[in-house]
Amino acid sequence: MEVETVKLSRIVEKLAPELHSFLTAPELDLKIVLRDGLSVLEPSDAMEIVQHSICEYQKLTLLH
Numbered sequence: 001m002e003v004e005t006v007k008l009s010r011i012v013e014k015l016a017p018e019l020h021s022f023l024t025a026p027e028l029d030l031k032i033v034l035r036d037g038l039s040v041l042e043p044s045d046a047m048e049i050v051q052h053s054i055c056e057y058q059k060l061t062l063l064h
Contacts, residue, residue, distance in 0.1 A: 002037040003034070003035060004033075004037040005032070005033050005034070006031070006032055006038055007029055007030065007032070008029070008030045008049070009028035009029065011038065011041065011049055011050070014038065014041075015041055015043045016043055016047060019046075019047075019050055023050070023054070026057065027053060027057050030053050030056075032049060
């Protein structure tokens with residue numbers, strides 16, 4: 001198992017570049033840990049990661 005940590009921006013650039021303009025700089029800067037690495041991700045995986053990351057970022061923002 002190849003664990004890899006990447007910024008959300010890298011996932012978006014590679015698999016869903018059309019989403020880039022919808023995300024804020026802090027969201028794009030979020031670090032994402034990928035259990036099997038970036039090379040095995042599909043575009044649908046990227047959408048799921050983006051959705052989850054936005055929700056988590058919004059939760060953190062509300063708590064501060």
